[in-house]
Amino acid sequence: MKNIVVIGGSKGIGREIVSSQINLGNKCYNFSRSNLEISHNNLVQEKFDILNDELPPVENIDALIYCPGSINLKPILQLKEEDFINDFNINVLGAVKSVKSFLNTLKKGDNPSIVLFSTVAVSQGMPFHSSVSVAKAGIEGLTKSLAAELAPNIRVNCIAPTITRTDMAKRILRNEKIEENIANKHPLKKICEAKDISDMADFLISSRAKNITGQIMHVDGGMSTLKI
Ligand SMILES: NC(=O)c1ccc[n+]([C@@H]2O[C@H](COP(=O)([O-])OP(=O)(O)OC[C@H]3O[C@@H](n4cnc5c(N)ncnc54)[C@H](OP(=O)(O)O)[C@@H]3O)[C@@H](O)[C@H]2O)c1
Numbered sequence: 001m002k003n004i005v006v007i008g009g010s011k012g013i014g015r016e017i018v019s020s021q022i023n024l025g026n027k028c029y030n031f032s033r034s035n036l037e038i039s040h041n042n043l044v045q046e047k048f049d050i051l052n053d054e055l056p057p058v059e060n061i062d063a064l065i066y067c068p069g070s071i072n073l074k075p076i077l078q079l080k081e082e083d084f085i086n087d088f089n090i091n092v093l094g095a096v097k098s099v100k101s102f103l104n105t106l107k108k109g110d111n112p113s114i115v116l117f118s119t120v121a122v123s124q125g126m127p128f129h130s131s132v133s134v135a136k137a138g139i140e141g142l143t144k145s146l147a148a149e150l151a152p153n154i155r156v157n158c159i160a161p162t163i164t165r166t167d168m169a170k171r172i173l174r175n176e177k178i179e180e181n182i183a184n185k186h187p188l189k190k191i192c193e194a195k196d197i198s199d200m201a202d203f204l205i206s207s208r209a210k211n212i213t214g215q216i217m218h219v220d221g222g223m224s225t226l227k228i
Contacts (some may be wrong), residue, residue, distance in 0.1 A: 001042075002026040002110065003060045004205065007050060007098050008067030010034045012166030013117070016198035017065055018043065024202070029058055032068075050094040055101040062109035063205035064102050066095040066116050070135070071168055073128040083131045091135035095142065106154055113155040113205050116143050118216060120162040123224040136160075140216050147214030155213035157204045162220035164192040187222030 002021075009018040009030030018028045022042050030036055031048040046056050050068055070087050072079075095116050106112045118136040121129040140158055147156040163169050163182060173179050173191065183191050200219050203209055218224045 002062040002205075003029070003058070004063045004065065005029045005031065005058055005061050005098075005102060006065045006067065007055075007094070008032050009065075010036050012067070012168055013161070013164065013194045013197045013201070014065070014067035016194040017067075017201050020195075020198050020202055031055060050097060051089060055098065058102065058105060060109065061102050061105045062112055064098060064106060064114045065201055065205070066098050066114075068094050069117055069119075069168065070132055071172070072131050073172075074131070075128055076130050079131050084134060087131045087135040088138065091132070092138040092142065095139060099146065103150075103154075109154075111155075111207050111210055112153065113157065113209070113213075114146065114150075115201050115204050116156070116158045118143075118158050118160040120160055120218065120220040120224050122160060123216075123218070143216065144214050151213060155204075155209070157209070157212060157214070158216045159197060159200050159204070160216050160218050160220065160224070161197050162186065162192050162223050164194060164197055166194050185223070186220070187226040187228050190221055192219065192221060 004021045004026050006014050006018050006028060008014040010032035018030055021028050022040055027042045030045045033049050035045045069091050072083055072087055116139050118139045121133045122137045122140055143156055143158040150156060165173055179191055183189050197219050200217050
């Protein structure tokens with residue numbers, strides 16, 4: 001049985017990862033501001049805010065997945081310095097804090113690895129994404145730096161999703177017409193589901209990915225690389 005720490009496992013992609021890892025027979029720790037409304041012998045939960053609280057100690061960890069993020073989309077003239085700082089804090093400094101808190105424990109794990117989250121809006125320029133793309137580009141840099149620094153012991157990878165049906169995206173995917181338009185902008189003509197992303201996270205923390213590190217995995221219906 002593996003021990004998986006998910007920061008932000010109460011909603012969206014993190015919730016999907018927690019549920020699939022529990023189904024695989026692994027033990028999951030969900031550290032978020034709210035708890036999942038399920039109880040299970042293999043689920044440990046503690047309410048926690050990455051911006052204000054210290055992470056609780058965990059004895060054994062094989063994988064750390066950092067999910068908190070933001071979609072703060074505004075034209076550049078409406079973005080205040082504070083927006084950039086807030087996006088950097090939740091996306092980048094929260095991830096750094098999590099990695100530092102658990103690094104020594106992770107080093108003793110079985111095929112240990114870290115998964116971070118970027119966005120398709122780093123490799124594809126998109127209007128109104130200035131603040132979040134700055135923060136997520138930081139995550140991509142962090143992924144590569146940490147992967148180099150922690151090799152050969154700990155693998156570090158990043159997933160860069162396109163817009164995905166979760167709580168975070170519900171203000172954007174707010175009706176069927178909008179969903180259809182957005183799906184049609186993707187080469188694969190689909191809206192990405194949280195399970196599409198959690199499948200990639202499950203793979204990256206598994207032994208099947210034992211030779212993969214420092215990668216940005218684009219789960220985006222082809223959007224970042226294809227023009228058709
Ligand atoms: N959904 C998309 O369209 C999309 C697209 C590209 C990239 N991404 C990235 O993918 C990642 C996951 O996104 P998602 O859509 O699953 O987001 P989500 O539905 O908003 O879930 C985020 C999770 O993080 C937790 N969280 C947020 N702030 C926190 C804090 N201060 N302290 C502790 N936990 C906190 C939330 O739980 P609580 O509220 O209970 O704390 C929740 O469990 C993010 O990094 C996001 O930027 C998402």
